[in-house]
Amino acid sequence: MSDNIKELDRLNVVIYWHMHQPEYRDLRNGGYHLPWTYLHTIKDYVDMAAHLENNIDARAVVNFSPVLLEQIDDYAQQLNNYFNHGKALRDPLLSALADPVLFHDDERRIFIIKSCLRANKQRMVDRFDVFKTLTEMAETAIRNKEKLGYYSQQYFFDFLVWYNLAWIAETVRNEDKRIKALMKKERHFTLHDRHLLLEVINELISGVIPRYVKLVEEDRIELSMTPYAHPIVPLLIDLNSTKQAMPEAELPLANEYPDGLERSRWHMQKGIEVFKHYFGFEPQGCWPSEGSISEETIELISEMGMKWLASGEAVLRNSIQKSGNTPDNCIHQAYQYQDTVTTCFFRDDGLSDLIGFKYSDWHADDAVANLVSHLESIFDNCKNKPNAVVSIILDGENAWEYYPQNGFHFISALYESLIKHKKIKLTTYSEYLDTHKSKEKLDSIVAGSWVYGTFSTWIGEKDKNRAWDMLIEAKKVYDRTIKEKKLSENEKKLAEIQLAICESSDWFWWFGEYNSAESVAAFDEQYRLHLCNLYQLINVEPPDYLANAFSFGTGDPAMGGTMLPGQHQ
Numbered sequence: 001m002s003d004n005i006k007e008l009d010r011l012n013v014v015i016y017w018h019m020h021q022p023e024y025r026d027l028r029n030g031g032y033h034l035p036w037t038y039l040h041t042i043k044d045y046v047d048m049a050a051h052l053e054n055n056i057d058a059r060a061v062v063n064f065s066p067v068l069l070e071q072i073d074d075y076a077q078q079l080n081n082y083f084n085h086g087k088a089l090r091d092p093l094l095s096a097l098a099d100p101v102l103f104h105d106d107e108r109r110i111f112i113i114k115s116c117l118r119a120n121k122q123r124m125v126d127r128f129d130v131f132k133t134l135t136e137m138a139e140t141a142i143r144n145k146e147k148l149g150y151y152s153q154q155y156f157f158d159f160l161v162w163y164n165l166a167w168i169a170e171t172v173r174n175e176d177k178r179i180k181a182l183m184k185k186e187r188h189f190t191l192h193d194r195h196l197l198l199e200v201i202n203e204l205i206s207g208v209i210p211r212y213v214k215l216v217e218e219d220r221i222e223l224s225m226t227p228y229a230h231p232i233v234p235l236l237i238d239l240n241s242t243k244q245a246m247p248e249a250e251l252p253l254a255n256e257y258p259d260g261l262e263r264s265r266w267h268m269q270k271g272i273e274v275f276k277h278y279f280g281f282e283p284q285g286c287w288p289s290e291g292s293i294s295e296e297t298i299e300l301i302s303e304m305g306m307k308w309l310a311s312g313e314a315v316l317r318n319s320i321q322k323s324g325n326t327p328d329n330c331i332h333q334a335y336q337y338q339d340t341v342t343t344c345f346f347r348d349d350g351l352s353d354l355i356g357f358k359y360s361d362w363h364a365d366d367a368v369a370n371l372v373s374h375l376e377s378i379f380d381n382c383k384n385k386p387n388a389v390v391s392i393i394l395d396g397e398n399a400w401e402y403y404p405q406n407g408f409h410f411i412s413a414l415y416e417s418l419i420k421h422k423k424i425k426l427t428t429y430s431e432y433l434d435t436h437k438s439k440e441k442l443d444s445i446v447a448g449s450w451v452y453g454t455f456s457t458w459i460g461e462k463d464k465n466r467a468w469d470m471l472i473e474a475k476k477v478y479d480r481t482i483k484e485k486k487l488s489e490n491e492k493k494l495a496e497i498q499l500a501i502c503e504s505s506d507w508f509w510w511f512g513e514y515n516s517a518e519s520v521a522a523f524d525e526q527y528r529l530h531l532c533n534l535y536q537l538i539n540v541e542p543p544d545y546l547a548n549a550f551s552f553g554t555g556d557p558a559m560g561g562t563m564l565p566g567q568h569q
Contacts, residue, residue, distance in 0.1 A: 010424060011390060019040075021068045021397075025074070027494070049212055053211070065230050079206065093112075117138055161197060227264065230504050231505055244446045253469050257475065258472065266500070284430045291315070293344075310347065332389055348390055372417055387439075524551045
């Protein structure tokens with residue numbers, strides 16, 4: 001086939017990066033329990049913006065969950081207040097980096113050591129000789145706590161600096177003179193050095209949202225939204241939708257989530273409000289949390305005026321089968337469910353999972369060449385379908401710590417190769433819809449998510465079901481309190497946000513034996529804390545069972561459990 005392919009005949013490819021972290025704050029005092037929001041901001045959200053900035057013809061869709069945007073903004077405010085108003089930082093890890101004095105109690109030192117051990121050994125620790133040595137010393141201290149007293153204050157300061165340096169974006173590591181100087185110094189970091197690093201962190205966090213806004217203004221990316229606190233909307237609307245893809249699934253004791261449709265509508269409206277606050281315009285598209293959809297969910301998103309949404313390939317295949325249609329060899333098309341106004345796009349699981357799970361161990365050029373060859377095959381299969389569109393959708397943050405240099409070479413080569421390719425057109429969903437009006441019809445939708453096409457990651461297992469029953473009991477108490485009009489308007493608003501955080505999908509993701517003991521313990525604790533806070537905000541004594549852990553992990557999942565493939569491996 002000739003390389004002189006007409007613009008309209010090229011294969012439309014949408015790369016869609018989803019950025020999300022759950023609410024790690026205790027909303028009563030603003031204190032952070034885990035540092036992942038700021039760490040992923042200074043590493044992944046910064047790098048992903050830089051790659052797009054450095055490739056002027058690249059196009060992508062980027063999704064930020066609203067609770068993530070609020071936390072990024074909160075960190076920016078914290079750092080501004082620290083530097084300009086002398087206020088304390090509310091993230092204990094950042095505070096330890098900033099504070100002139102390290103307290104000598106063992107508990108605080110163990111906290112620093114355990115926190116700074118949370119990094120990918122192969123890609124983020126072993127890469128730097130000094131950090132590797134400091135990490136080995138930390139592991140010794142964990143095994144033999146009696147040795148802790150022999151570790152100097154300087155050791156902890158150096159460990160904190162190196163941990164944050166390891167999490168710095170690769171594009172910043174390559175260009176920022178301050179970071180280069182700190183890395184060259186290697187050890188014996190002073191208070192001035194630590195504050196210099198904190199200045200860089202401040203600049204990166206405060207600048208990251210404006211960078212994405214600028215990319216939108218230059219028509220380089222499209223931004224989309226997620227329901228406010230990242231709930232699994234189909235389950236809020238109807239717990240029994242679980243059985244559409246998992247007929248034998250065990251469900252929670254409760255039959256339904258009270259007023260789930262109204263709660264889902266609230267999450268959508270609040271999500272749009274937060275999106276508009278930070279980006280200055282209303283979103284055109286939606287990544288329903290975890291790509292989870294049902295017929296009722298599509299109707300709700302359509303009601304909200306969204307031009308498009310995206311979900312998983314297995315959901316599409318299940319829905320086509322239920323509709324009685326036989327898909328041809330080109331499933332890469334836009335779809336419309338009945339007469340809703342929202343166009344549905346579906347993830348190519350194979351291509352997306354190659355990036356998420358396979359290519360991290362490949363040479364960057366080989367990985368990109370392999371991906372391009374797959375796209376060329378799709379082009380050939382769909383060459384008589386001018387409306388074909390391939391959706392590569394995945395986590396835009398967790399994959400890169402498994403790649404050399406935070407995926408720098410892979411992502412750079414990916415954009416460069418796709419931009420130059422004569423048969424491929426990088427685009428966004430809204431841009432695609434401006435020129436492609438034809439859509440395949442779907443008469444039915446089988447409720448599910450991008451993970452296996454089911455909701456098995458969030459419901460149907462003993463601990464996950466127990467968590468739903470805890471949430472439903474709290475929601476009933478909340479509803480009763482609201483009905484009795486015992487709360488002031490301000491108290492009501494605080495409780496409403498706290499309830500939303502409890503409804504997040506993230507807690508349910510981690511419960512069960514599949515995940516590691518450490519991860520499950522951390523999220524079990526967070527979930528119970530959020531539920532207790534809800535009870536306190538509505539002036540009701542929390543149930544005794546919230547004092548005790550209920551889920552215990554025993555697994556060692558791939559990628560630490562932060563990501564799952566779209567299809568069963």
